[in-house]
Amino acid sequence: MTSKELQQRLFAVGQRIESAATQAGRPPHAVRLLAVSKTFGVEAVAQAVAAGQRAFGENYVQEGVEKIAQACALGLPPLEWHFIGPLQSNKTRPVAEHFDWVHSVDRLKIAQRLSEQRPEGLAPLRLLIQVNVDGEATKSGCAVDEVRALAQAVATLPRVQLRGLMCIPDPSRPAEQRRAPFKALAALLAELNAAGLALDTLSMGMSDDLDDAVAEGATIVRVGSAIFGARPPKAPAA
Ligand SMILES: *Cc1c(COP(=O)(O)O)cnc(C)c1O
Numbered sequence: 748m749t750s751k752e753l754q755q756r757l758f759a760v761g762q763r764i765e766s767a768a769t770q771a772g773r774p775p776h777a778v779r780l781l782a783v784s785k786t787f788g789v790e791a792v793a794q795a796v797a798a799g800q801r802a803f804g805e806n807y808v809q810e811g812v813e814k815i816a817q818a819c820a821l822g823l824p825p826l827e828w829h830f831i832g833p834l835q836s837n838k839t840r841p842v843a844e845h846f847d848w849v850h851s852v853d854r855l856k857i858a859q860r861l862s863e864q865r866p867e868g869l870a871p872l873r874l875l876i877q878v879n880v881d882g883e884a885t886k887s888g889c890a891v892d893e894v895r896a897l898a899q900a901v902a903t904l905p906r907v908q909l910r911g912l913m914c915i916p917d918p919s920r921p922a923e924q925r926r927a928p929f930k931a932l933a934a935l936l937a938e939l940n941a942a943g944l945a946l947d948t949l950s951m952g953m954s955d956d957l958d959d960a961v962a963e964g965a966t967i968v969r970v971g972s973a974i975f976g977a978r979p980p981k982a983p984a985a
Pocket of ligand 1: 783785806831832915953954955969970971972973
């Protein structure tokens with residue numbers, strides 16, 4: 748893709764966010780765009796940076812850490828890196844050392860390790876709890892009825908800062924049910940705040956459903972293919 752094309756696609760996503768926000772009576776700047784660069788090289792990141800994008804999302808630890816180093820080596824301006832993929836406890840250290848946000852915390856052990864491994868010289872790692880809004884045993888994320896206890900426990904950890912919730916609803920659900928999981932996640936955030944937490948982030952919405960997510964209160968949308976184009980069917984072994 749040329750830089751010009753990528754710039755146009757980025758602009759079009761910005762327009763979608765703005766129109767969904769405006770229709771919902773929300774200020775467009777209340778929604779941040781996270782560009783999901785997984786499977787794309789640092790050249791694609793550099794193109795997006797040239798078009799003004801600063802926050803990027805990665806799903807795979809090794810690929811992400813390498814891309815962060817390459818972006819530094821290229822002399823790109825300081826970027827914000829979000830880890831959004833499934834995280835195993837034996838892979839937390841590089842995430843704690845190189846990323847700014849983690850969207851996929853689903854159990855206390857992961858958050859504890861991230862807190863212990865976050866270097867002292869860095870700002871606290873911002874965390875989101877990934878919630879399993881579909882209730883299927885096979886899906887990743889914390890069960891809805893366990894989120895309250897997990898959030899209270901994560902909020903006490905020293906080197907991390909719990910900021911909110913994230914979800915990835917089942918894309919196969921019928922069109923008329925697509926907003927329900929976003930509404931449910933927003934309600935859960937409000938409930939946690941009523942219980943004394945101070946959470947400001949709802950990470951929800953991707954290329955196909957960001958409009959619904961913004962309508963229901965998303966503050967971060969995670970968008971890959973609408974910006975960078977279609978990904979290869981299976982991720983390369985990083
Ligand atoms: C890949 C991915 C995205 C982006 O998906 P698109 O449909 O390409 O916009 C968002 N969130 C997560 C967790 C992802 O893995």
